[in-house]
Amino acid sequence: MRRGAFVRDLLGRPQGAFGVGWLAVVVACAVVSRFWTPLDPFDTDPYSAWLTPSPAHPFGTDSVGRDIFSYVFAATGTTVVVAVASGVVATVVGVGLAALGSLTARWVRESVAVLIDVLVAFPTLLIAMALAAAFGGSLTVVVVAVGIGYGVSIARVSRSEIRRVARTDYVLAARANGLGTGAVLRRHLLPNVAPVFVVQLSLSMATSVLAEAGLSFLGYGAPADTASWGRLLSDLQKFIGIHPGSVVWPGLAITLTVLALNLLGDAVRDASDPRLRSGRAGRGAAAGPTGRPTGPTGPVTPAAPSRPVAPEVVS
Amino acid sequence: MSLVIDDLTVTIGDRRVVDGVSLHVPDGARVGMIGESGSGKSLTTLAVLGLLPDGARATGSIRLDGRELLGASERELAGLRGRVVGTVFQDPGTTLDPVVTVGRQIAEPLRLHTRIGRRDARARAVAAAAEVGLPEPESVVDLYPHQLSGGQRQRVGIAMALINRPGLVLADEPTTALDVTTQAEVLALFQRLVDERRTSLLFVTHDLAVLSRITDHAAVLSHGRVVESGPVEQLLHRPEHEVTRGLVEATRATTWRAS
Numbered sequence: 009m010r011r012g013a014f015v016r017d018l019l020g021r022p023q024g025a026f027g028v029g030w031l032a033v034v035v036a037c038a039v040v041s042r043f044w045t046p047l048d049p050f051d052t053d054p055y056s057a058w059l060t061p062s063p064a065h066p067f068g069t070d071s072v073g074r075d076i077f078s079y080v081f082a083a084t085g086t087t088v089v090v091a092v093a094s095g096v097v098a099t100v101v102g103v104g105l106a107a108l109g110s111l112t113a114r115w116v117r118e119s120v121a122v123l124i125d126v127l128v129a130f131p132t133l134l135i136a137m138a139l140a141a142a143f144g145g146s147l148t149v150v151v152v153a154v155g156i157g158y159g160v161s162i163a164r165v166s167r168s169e170i171r172r173v174a175r176t177d178y179v180l181a182a183r184a185n186g187l188g189t190g191a192v193l194r195r196h197l198l199p200n201v202a203p204v205f206v207v208q209l210s211l212s213m214a215t216s217v218l219a220e221a222g223l224s225f226l227g228y229g230a231p232a233d234t235a236s237w238g239r240l241l242s243d244l245q246k247f248i249g250i251h252p253g254s255v256v257w258p259g260l261a262i263t264l265t266v267l268a269l270n271l272l273g274d275a276v277r278d279a280s281d282p283r284l285r286s287g288r289a290g291r292g293a294a295a296g297p298t299g300r301p302t303g304p305t306g307p308v309t310p311a312a313p314s315r316p317v318a319p320e321v322v323s
Numbered sequence: 324m325s326l327v328i329d330d331l332t333v334t335i336g337d338r339r340v341v342d343g344v345s346l347h348v349p350d351g352a353r354v355g356m357i358g359e360s361g362s363g364k365s366l367t368t369l370a371v372l373g374l375l376p377d378g379a380r381a382t383g384s385i386r387l388d389g390r391e392l393l394g395a396s397e398r399e400l401a402g403l404r405g406r407v408v409g410t411v412f413q414d415p416g417t418t419l420d421p422v423v424t425v426g427r428q429i430a431e432p433l434r435l436h437t438r439i440g441r442r443d444a445r446a447r448a449v450a451a452a453a454e455v456g457l458p459e460p461e462s463v464v465d466l467y468p469h470q471l472s473g474g475q476r477q478r479v480g481i482a483m484a485l486i487n488r489p490g491l492v493l494a495d496e497p498t499t500a501l502d503v504t505t506q507a508e509v510l511a512l513f514q515r516l517v518d519e520r521r522t523s524l525l526f527v528t529h530d531l532a533v534l535s536r537i538t539d540h541a542a543v544l545s546h547g548r549v550v551e552s553g554p555v556e557q558l559l560h561r562p563e564h565e566v567t568r569g570l571v572e573a574t575r576a577t578t579w580r581a582s
Contacts, residue, residue: 188401282421
């Protein structure tokens with residue numbers, strides 16, 4: 009795939025531009041917050057509790073006088089680490105199980121399929137809470153639980169996609185050209201499964217942000233000395249009746265980030281499929297000297313299903 | 324390169340879908356295999372490639388220049404596919420990967436079987452595209468299959484099958500999915516390339532008219548058996564078996580309708 013065309017198409021889509029833009033801001037905040045925050049996010053000051061937003065405290069302060077803006081700012085690091093790490097775990101688990109469940113000997117792939125179905129039945133949050141109960145709450149627990157939980161659902165969707173693509177004529181043709189299983193997987197199966205996979209991955213990364221927030225909210229996630237949007241939300245919501253305005257900030261941060269990840273996933277899917285790619289890069293360019301029209305899209309396989317599996321709702 | 328298929332039987336479950344087929348493609352010859360759909364033509368070609376579907380079992384003998392292919396290791400077969408044996412499939416709309424550029428697909432057998440760099444592979448793909456008559460070969464290699472017409476896609480398929488200059492080409496209904504005009508063009512191209520390179524050709528089709536244009540000898544298959552074989556002229560004018568007669572009738576019917 010030509011990278012230039014892909015990036016241009018991605019940024020040309022409103023969802024892609026928003027997703028890339030917002031996530032760039034989040035990542036930039038995460039990096040900067042390692043070295044500098046406007047105020048110390050853990051610095052308490054009982055005399056300045058529940059200040060309303062002002063130039064000194066853009067988002068106001070909380071019950072113990074901590075600056076909410078600094079706290080939200082510092083917590084982006086936690087979010088980025090959790091999202092990226094659980095994305096990596098989910099990819100490894102997902103692609104590994106999907107390949108095992110589709111390309112191996114019959115008894116292996118059937119057993120893996122059953123295993124996947126069994127694992128899918130476990131709610132991710134329950135896995136996380138069980139792990140947290142056993143090992144104590146930490147970000148590692150969140151990453152492992154969410155990575156495995158969503159890795160399994162990625163595996164289920166990707167497995168059936170790989171099975172579908174493996175039966176296509178172009179895979180048979182590739183094998184008739186001498187490609188072995190590994191080469192077929194790398195060159196034809198994964199690129200064709202990628203659109204579905206990317207959507208699933210972006211969902212699982214988005215959900216990991218929610219899950220971290222949810223688990224921290226419940227007290228199983230980030231330890232007290234780690235800033236986290238979910239923990240802040242949980243702290244602030246106790247006072248929602250008195251100071252409803254302050255809950256908005258961590259809520260907004262979570263919502264925008266999850267939304268950005270979802271939209272980015274959709275945009276990447278659309279941009280990575282040359283048949284869906286907008287722009288004038290192709291159609292008709294090959295008509296050339298013969299003067300023959302290059303014809304309609306013809307019997308090409310339909311585009312990947314748009315939205316394979318809804319995420320579990322994490323509350 | 325000669326191909327000898329001897330008493331090939333393919334069973335799926337307890338059904339014999341290919342039943343004792345024998346066929347000889349002498350070095351540099353063009354041999355046809357014809358029959359209605361379901362007669363076992365495609366399975367015979369897949370058996371030569373060692374790509375029978377799961378659960379299918381083949382017995383008998385398939386020898387390529389004297390080398391036995393049935394029972395050969397997967398590694399050995401993979402080394403032959405795309406290098407010594409080129410294959411052109413039926414429907415170019417589905418046999419090209421929709422998300423890989425045409426140039427990379429044409430060069431794929433080359434990249435796989437030879438040590439060739441990305442740049443050289445691209446140059447070879449451009450040359451191959453020009454050879455099969457694709458317009459603007461320099462830019463066509465960067466297009467995706469959906470941006471080409473059916474005939475152009477099949478030209479890509481032919482370029483891909485021939486890029487390693489195989490000694491034997493298997494063509495499984497390569498013109499069936501094309502309209503009549505394009506069919507004639509693609510057949511002419513096929514004929515020219517095979518002639519130039521003295522490639523042996525096994526051409527599978529259900530259309531006797533197509534067969535008579537490109538091959539000299541042919542075997543008629545029905546229900547997995549060879550029911551009649553001989554020079555195409557003879558099959559066309561003095562068919563003996565009723566299946567052959569049926570195929571001749573079908574050819575006449577379409578020809579009349581066309582004229």
